[in-house]
Amino acid sequence: MTETLDGATSSPAGPTPTRAAVLAWSLWDWGSAAFNAVVTTFVFAVYLTGSSFGDKDVIAAQLGWALAIAGFLIAVLAPVTGARSDSSGRRKYWLGVNTFIVVALTAAMFFVQASPEFLLLGLVLLAAGNVFFELAGVSYNAMLAQVSTPRTIGKVSGFGWGMGYIGGIVLLLIVYFGFINPEVGLFGVTSENGLAVRVTMLIAAAWFGLFALPLLLRVPEYQAPDAERRAKVGFLQSYVELGHDVARLWRTSRQTVYFLVASAVFRDGLAGVFTFGGVLAASAFGFSPGEVIIFAIAANVVAGIATISVGVLDDRLGAKPVIITALVGLIVSGSLVFLLHDGGQIVFWTAGLALCLFVGPAQSASRTFLARIIPAGREGEVFGLYATTGRAASFLAPTAFALMVTLFGETYWGILGIMLVLLVGLLLLLPVRAKPSRMA
Missing domain, CATH: 1.20.1250.20 (MFS general substrate transporter like domains)
Structure with a gap:
């Protein structure tokens, strides 16, 4: 057993992670800026709340309700899907599945033309993207222990977050100066019918998909320790197990x-x-x-x-x-x-x-x-609770x-x-x- 700098003990998790694994892991964060910065914050969400889709105040309220529904689904699904990825030993697999669902949803935003009849499609795509992005984030956070040691976990985590910010910078510069700011952007793209924003969504989808690949190809799949393996149960039974886990968490930690x-x-x-x-x-x-x-x-x-x-x-x-x-x-x-x-x-x-x-x-x-402080084998479950509590207070x-x-x-x-x-x-x-x- 080793002792972390926060005083927690940790069992060795296998070979010391390589710098290549750390870089591959952090590139997912770099790519995820396509959804965080471009889709939800500065481009697509702003596009949806523009006057092209109707009354701004009404649309803002509708956007709020759509994201509220997404938040509820995340709160309900995150801890159970995280725990199931732990017990099944398919953490990276589900990270890949959820990531490329987000990529597909982002690409589909290209079809949201600047007209009121496309507002519902835009809201559904944005809300669904948030759900699958958060579920992917649970698996991604859980993999932090696989690419770090007790002595480097803070540095590795900070490096990942920093890569996300820097990836956002690069992508925003590309789409702003390449498509959104000029009257006629690259490849003759203009703002007519929201085309500049819609093409930006295709670029964001390709960006996320491309930079997710190093993690999926270079970081090994998670293998649950024998002592932490659990019997497979049905999806609904997973909620019963979750209740027991939360009760035990309250008693023991x-x-x-x-x-x-x-x-x-x-x-x-x-x-x-x-x-x-x-x-x-x-x-x-x-x-x-x-x-x-x-x-x-x-x-x-x-x-x-x-x-x-x-x-x-x-x-x-x-x-x-x-x-x-x-x-x-x-x-x-x-x-x-x-x-x-x-x-x-x-x-x-x-x-x-x-x-x-x-x-x-x-x-x-x-x-x-x-x-x-998470024991080996329960990272997905606890980071699922982390996502759930975050959504509960959102x-x-x-x-x-x-x-x-x-x-x-x-x-x-x-x-x-x-x-x-x-x-x-x-x-x-x-x-x-x-x-x-x-x-x-």
């Missing part, structure tokens, strides 16, 4: 449960920083759509460099100090954006980029905190943002709503032991 709750809250605040960052830039600070994408590229540069760099500190100091420092930095930076909002775009550029310094490290360290940041804007009538007040969610997450995290014992 209560600190893990506390961390799952705290991380669900602060991770929703982290998601809110990016979800509403573009809205704040445009509505409160006067950024044009093109300037929003330029800021997004700069934000990804800062977040990527910070996340890769801080991964080393995660291994030396432990995950909890990194998360606490990042959350405090986020709250201070966000408060400056709010207090100095009259200063115009320079305030958003400086304090907003400061925010981005801390988002990635908090996300990466949250993943490593949990990965260090209403917090949007609700807090909307409530503050409604009460005070100005968009910039929504910043305080997001900071409040981060503060609550920080307060919930503080009592969690920094050196939790390994789960039973």
Whole structure:
């Protein structure tokens, strides 16, 4: 048995992972930026909520309901599918299946023309893509233990998150300057009937599919240890087993449960920083759509460099100090954006980029905190619970943002709503032991 830097013990999981395996694993994160940055944040979701599809306020509500349904399905399916991938020893197989379903759904977005009758198709594709992307993410996170050691897990996790940010930068630059910004883009593509955005979806699908291949070809399939193998059960019976597992988790590793709750809250605040960052830039600070994408590229540069760099500190100091420092930095930076909002775009550029310094490290360290205490053979199950708890709290940041804007009538007040969610997450995290014992 070996001891991790967070105080948890770990059984040797086989040969020391190679750098090639780490790079192959992280390239999935690089490719996933096609869905995170291009589909859900800066291009396709913005396209769907445009005036071409009808009343913007009505469409925004419909988009919210579509993503809410997707979130419910993820919360219900993630822990069970994760556990079943553990017990079946087909973790990489299901990662590949779910990844290429997302690729197919992204490519199908090409057929969503800029007309109201195509809105439903767009919403269904976006919601379904979110479901399968999150299910793929469960398997991907579970594979972190396969490509790292107790001494390198923080660095490897940070490297993966950083690769995701950098991949987003490169892809956004390609699609922005190649198709979206010019009146006539590459290959004669124009914005007529949404063609520039629709072609961008094909590029995003190809990008994700291409960069997922190294992981699927170079990282070995997961083999469950004999001691952790479980008898195969039916899909519905899996929920009964899940109930028993959660009850046992509460009895034997209560600190893990506390961390799952705290991380669900602060991770929703982290998601809110990016979800509403573009809205704040445009509505409160006067950024044009093109300037929003330029800021997004700069934000990804800062977040990527910070996340890769801080991964080393995660291994030396432990995950909890990194998360606490990042959350405090986020709250201070966000408060400056709010207090100095009259200063115009320079305030958003400086304090907003400061925010981005801390988002990635908090996300990466949250993943490593949990990965260090999961017994071999249960990674998929517990990261499924991680996804579920995150989805269970996913209403917090949007609700807090909307409530503050409604009460005070100005968009910039929504910043305080997001900071409040981060503060609550920080307060919930503080009592969690920094050196939790390994789960039973």
